[in-house]
Amino acid sequence: MASLTPDKMSFDPASVDLTTASKEEVLCYFAVSENDYNGHLGARISSIFVILFVSSAFTVFPVLSKRVPNWKISEGVYLFARYFGTGVIIATAFIHLLDPAYKRIGPRTCVGESGYWAEYSWCAAIVLASVVVVFLVDLAAEVYMEHKYGVHRDEGATNVFISHEHQDVQPPRQVTVTPKDEECTERSSQGDSVTAERSFRQQIAAFLFLEFGIIFHSVIIGLNLGVTGSEFATLYPVLVFHRSFEGLGIGARMSAIQFGRHTWLPWILCAAYGLTTPISIAIGLGVHTTYTPGSKVSLIIQGVLNAVSAGILIYSGLVELLARDFLFDPCRTKRRSKLLFMPTPNRPDVDSLLHGDLHTVFWTGWLRKKSNLDSDQIGLKMISGDDT
Numbered sequence: 255m256a257s258l259t260p261d262k263m264s265f266d267p268a269s270v271d272l273t274t275a276s277k278e279e280v281l282c283y284f285a286v287s288e289n290d291y292n293g294h295l296g297a298r299i300s301s302i303f304v305i306l307f308v309s310s311a312f313t314v315f316p317v318l319s320k321r322v323p324n325w326k327i328s329e330g331v332y333l334f335a336r337y338f339g340t341g342v343i344i345a346t347a348f349i350h351l352l353d354p355a356y357k358r359i360g361p362r363t364c365v366g367e368s369g370y371w372a373e374y375s376w377c378a379a380i381v382l383a384s385v386v387v388v389f390l391v392d393l394a395a396e397v398y399m400e401h402k403y404g405v406h407r408d409e410g411a412t413n414v415f416i417s418h419e420h421q422d423v424q425p426p427r428q429v430t431v432t433p434k435d436e437e438c439t440e441r442s443s444q445g446d447s448v449t450a451e452r453s454f455r456q457q458i459a460a461f462l463f464l465e466f467g468i469i470f471h472s473v474i475i476g477l478n479l480g481v482t483g484s485e486f487a488t489l490y491p492v493l494v495f496h497r498s499f500e501g502l503g504i505g506a507r508m509s510a511i512q513f514g515r516h517t518w519l520p521w522i523l524c525a526a527y528g529l530t531t532p533i534s535i536a537i538g539l540g541v542h543t544t545y546t547p548g549s550k551v552s553l554i555i556q557g558v559l560n561a562v563s564a565g566i567l568i569y570s571g572l573v574e575l576l577a578r579d580f581l582f583d584p585c586r587t588k589r590r591s592k593l594l595f596m597p598t599p600n601r602p603d604v605d606s607l608l609h610g611d612l613h614t615v616f617w618t619g620w621l622r623k624k625s626n627l628d629s630d631q632i633g634l635k636m637i638s639g640d641d642t
Contacts, residue, residue, distance in 0.1 A: 278372075282364035286550055294486060298539055301479060301490055302532045309497045310528030316505035317520050332506055339503010340575045343464070346500065347567035351471055351560045352381065359557030364550060377561050384565020388463055392574075395459050399452050450512065457511045458519075460574040465504065465523060467566030472530040474559055478547050479531075480538020493531075501527060507575075 316335060319325045359365045360377040479489055504527055513520050538545065546552055 278364065278367040281362070281367055282550065286364060286548055286553075295539070297490070298480060298486065298535070301493075302535050305494060305497055305535070306528055306532040308494055309501045309531065310524060312498045312501035313505040313508075313524045313527050314521075316502065316509040317524060320509040321515075332509060335502045335506035336510065337579070339500065339506055340571065340579070342496075342499050342503055343468070343567055344571035344576065346471070347467075347564050347571055351564035351567065355381070355557050355560035355564055358553045358560065363553075365553050365557060368550075377557065380558060380561035381565040381568070384562045385569045388566055388569045389573075392459070392463070392569075395456075399455060402452075454512055460570065461507060461511065461523070463566060464507070464570040464574065465527060467563045467570060468500070468504070469526065469530050470559055470563040470566070472527075473534045474556055476531040476534020476536075477538040477545070478556075480535040480540075481542045481545055481547055497531060 316332060319327050320332075355377050357363060359371060361367075361375060365371050366377075475493065479486065479493060482489060505524065508520055508523060511520075547556070
């Protein structure tokens with residue numbers, strides 16, 4: 255930040271010659287800022303524990319309730335949370351990650367008009383690279399699964415349709431059980447266990463991609479909340495709500511994965527989501543005197559991490575969550591009323607998905623109206639002389 259201060263101080267916005275002014279200097283004057291930490295240490299410390307509790311509780315609840323038989327919670331509740339969370343995650347990728355990434359390192363920004371950043375659309379390239387890398391890893395994992403288990407992804411769904419078709423068409427007949435039939439039954443049960451193991455590995459791999467992208471996003475959120483200035487009062491409650499619903503969706507997704515009864519993996523994954531933002535807030539508080547979120551270096555770091563996270567969540571949200579649940583699900587209902595508005599066991603609910611999208615869009619719009627977090631809007635207000 256020190257290297258940027260002299261350039262910023264030498265730029266006089268009151269006497270700008272538009273024919274000779276550097277576009278980079280003008281943009282950086284409005285984008286680059288000093289540390290605006292304004293105290294309220296008690297409230298910031300409380301945010302660590304509040305967000306830790308809320309994030310962990312909403313993530314653990316669906317997983318725990320699935321493992322406690324006495325908690326008789328309707329399957330529709332799980333499905334609503336699951337598809338609501340899908341909507342939140344997809345909206346987060348585009349609104350909370352992709353848009354801020356472009357505003358930090360995209361074209362017509364301080365970073366985007368300087369040095370090598372001005373020679374190419376690096377923000378789009380980073381997002382594309384993230385999508386391609388996740389796709390290649392997903393493809394490699396799929397090929398490995400097919401080679402190891404000898405079953406293709408769609409083979410199980412095809413068998414479901416074939417078996418249902420035969421059950422509807424063929425009349426019932428007497429079956430004589432022979433030792434050979436018993437052997438075939440035993441092999442079939444072994445095949446079912448292999449298919450279950452393969453399904454588990456596919457689901458956990460997709461979930462790890464999803465959580466990795468969210469953790470990247472959470473680090474930036476936590477650091478900024480720890481050092482932000484007057485916007486803290488607005489960011490605090492919004493972040494609590496956002497982490498709650500995002501955690502609920504993640505927990506509902508995790509509850510659908512068939513973990514072993516005595517494995518610690520689901521609890522470790524819940525803890526990873528619950529701890530990331532509070533730890534990042536604590537780090538932000540620890541470095542609040544030296545870390546400047548408005549510096550050029552910080553803008554680059556935030557932009558790159560947001561772009562990487564956006565690419566991961568766009569692929570995971572659209573392919574692993576949305577397409578697999580709504581397009582490739584052989585159990586999807588054909589009745590449009592149920593598909594759109596009625597969550598039933600093993601049936602995707604589009605209405606829940608749209609609620610998740612709208613929730614994220616609403617809170618983002620409200621946040622921007624309540625606080626001047628958009629550097630472009632701040633620049634326009636300063637140029638026009640509007641102090642309101």
